[in-house]
Amino acid sequence: MPRRHLAAAAALCLLLPLTACAPGGAEQERTTLNVFAAASLKSTFSTIAKDFEASHPGxxxxxxxxxxSxxxxxxxxxxxxxVFASADEKNMTKATDGKLVTGSPKVFATNVxxxxxxxxxxxxxxxxxxSLDGRxxxxxxxxxxxxxxxxxLSTALGATLKPVSAEQSVTDVLGKVTSGEADAGVVYVTDVTSASGKASAVSIKGAEKAVNRYPIAVTSSSKRAELAQQFVDAVxxxxxxxxxxxxxxGKP
Known part of the structure; x- marks a missing residue:
């Protein structure tokens, strides 16, 4: 190759990602694993995902x-x-009935x-x-x-609730409380823990009457099922x- 062409190629490499100029011109392949998880899992799954990336280069x-839902x-x-991780078995059943996941979903945690x-x-x-009257x-x-x-839970306790709003995720409920838009919100114990002092928890007597079990499974549409199963195993x-x-x- 003429010297002027070599110089041009070297200059081009400076403008491209380093992987593009790797020996042999081979780029390092990267794989994206899409994990759909319940809102209450945000903090924990973010940590688990980082650990998974560290142990699975690329x-x-x-x-x-x-x-x-x-x-x-x-x-x-x-x-x-x-991967799909649900905050209850009811929605996972919808996924299994609809053939959206494979195998038998595994319960990995509980929450109250x-x-x-x-x-x-x-x-x-x-x-x-x-104490909630007028709040x-x-x-x-x-x-x-x-x-x-x-x-x-409210049925089991014989409690009649009069909420000012019903949200589509537990994080939205917590957000209403931490922003001062609401006086109280029914959330999971773990959500208050993750609020980092922006909210306090008031125990609900009889909360054990409505324990949520969290199942996880590989989706039927996954094109990287083996890697997806490895993530399930990591959880x-x-x-x-x-x-x-x-x-x-709680433990499953």
Whole structure:
């Protein structure tokens, strides 16, 4: 190759990503793994995803968080998900019935409800009781796991709730409380833990009557099922379980 062509090629390499000028001209392949997970898993799955990327060079874990019912709809409509983690078994059943996931989903964590209030509980709220009279309460909409659990719990306790709004994800409920738009919100224990002091938790007597079980599975449409199963294994193995336990999730 003439010297002037070599100089031009060298100059071009300075303008391109380093992988494009690797020996032999081969680019390092990168793989994106799309994980759809319930909103209440945002903190823990972000940590697990980083650990997974570190142990799987060349892999990027793209996380999508939302209400479980919304995620099922998105997957059904063709969203490119490789893994689905639900906040309840009801929405996972919708996925299995619709043949949206493969194999038998595995339960990897549990969670219970609590009342999120302003830091220090200045209104002295005591639970799903008369202390909420005249207060702005926010809950999750029915169909969303935390909404289904709230309905089940309030029925079990004989409590009549009068929320000012019903949200499509538990993080939206918590956001209403931390922003001061609501006096209280029914969320998971783990959500208050992740609020980093922006909210306090008021235990709900009898919360164990509505325990949510979180299942996870590889989607039927995944084009990288083996890698997806490895992520599922990372969630259910001891290191992943420790991340979940540290965040306040219960053992499956």
């Amino acid at each position: 892999t990027t874990v793209a996380l999508s968080f939302n209400g479980s 919304t995620l099922v709809t998105q997957i059904k409509e063709g969203a490119p998900a490789d 409800l609590t009342l999120a209030v302003a830091p220090g509980n200045p209104l002295e709220l005591t639970g799903l009781d008369k 702005k309460l926010v809950i999750c909409a029915e169909g969303v796991p935390c909404g289904n659990a709230t309905a089940k 259910t193995a001891e290191p992943g379980q420790q991340v979940l336990t540290d965040a306040g999730f």
